Amino acid sequence: MAEKSKITDGMSDDELNARHAEKMKKKKAARDKIVATKTVEKGLVIVHTGKGKGKSTAGFGLVFRALGNGMKVGIVQFVKGKWETGERVALEKFSDQITITAMGDGFTWETQDRQRDIEAARQAWERAKEMIMDEEHDLVLLDELNIVLRYDYLDLNEIIEVLKAKPEMKHVVVTGRNAKDELVDFADLVTEMTMIKHPFRSGVKAQKGIEF
């Protein structure tokens, strides 16, 4: 993915160093200039979508960064049983800063009961709504909300209305593939995780510590 410059071939080390210093100086100046124009502080609506790995994992990383900064974090899992021991044990170390709503009856790939899943999604969303609107939590992670929206188990308009009404500094992170266009339009920061290569293709199974 990185291309190698042919211009530097045959340059001495001193020449390379001088050239590099000049280049980096310009880069830093350009970077400083951009940063100086960024002055707004506000809570962000962040979406991690795409078919690749890392959507929930990056959400989980954001949670820990926030916890490390002393923030209070709310987590709502819209898919049952996705988070296993690893996450739970790690989160327990911050039990005084965290509220987790695990959907005991949440959406699962193991069941085919649409009506029950809709009810579970609705319950999870009611809890999420409270955490998005309260003054207590600084960041709320809605893990796999996109799956639930994809099946139209919840009304997207209602969710966007709540996001619009949230306290200004609240951060909300939504994960899951197939993010709806309207949510992408509304969000401040959207990253698509694309799978370039997956070990499943070569027969490797999901592994403790990595996948769960």
Add this chain to the structure above:
Amino acid sequence: MAEKSKITDGMSDDELNARHAEKMKKKKAARDKIVATKTVEKGLVIVHTGKGKGKSTAGFGLVFRALGNGMKVGIVQFVKGKWETGERVALEKFSDQITITAMGDGFTWETQDRQRDIEAARQAWERAKEMIMDEEHDLVLLDELNIVLRYDYLDLNEIIEVLKAKPEMKHVVVTGRNAKDELVDFADLVTEMTMIKHPFRSGVKAQKGIEF
């Protein structure tokens, strides 16, 4: 991104439920079939690349998942000062399971000293190599190694040779944009983070708890 099926328009709720149950049953069967063929367990070489957010954050999420599973984790930062208070405070809770090599003199966007950066990269890599090869650490995160490789501060062949020789169950995570093709070819799991939308575009600055 999600498309809505027109076929379901006008269906009763019962019809929708039955249709859904059938669909999910098929999906689960297909999924179970795939999972059953995955039997290999091995340490993975994972790469997070691309211009989007979440590469290091997802790496950080993997670290916490591993820590929660009782694994020992090594972290080498190839860019100085990137990880701030948030990560550090969170990691301190697991100090007995973690080894961090912070590059005190590491690569930074603030300097233009190529020679010093090369030496720092070399030192960091020597420490990384030990952690990749030892029997102590289960997962090693090489944060922003791709940047250092991009500038050819380290020899990519040497890195791939070490990855080839690593203990079988060791997981190694490499982050940073512009991953080299040879590394992508060698890795087991590669995810590209693509920026769909970034708040910088609307004047929002980097914020504590989210960006650092």
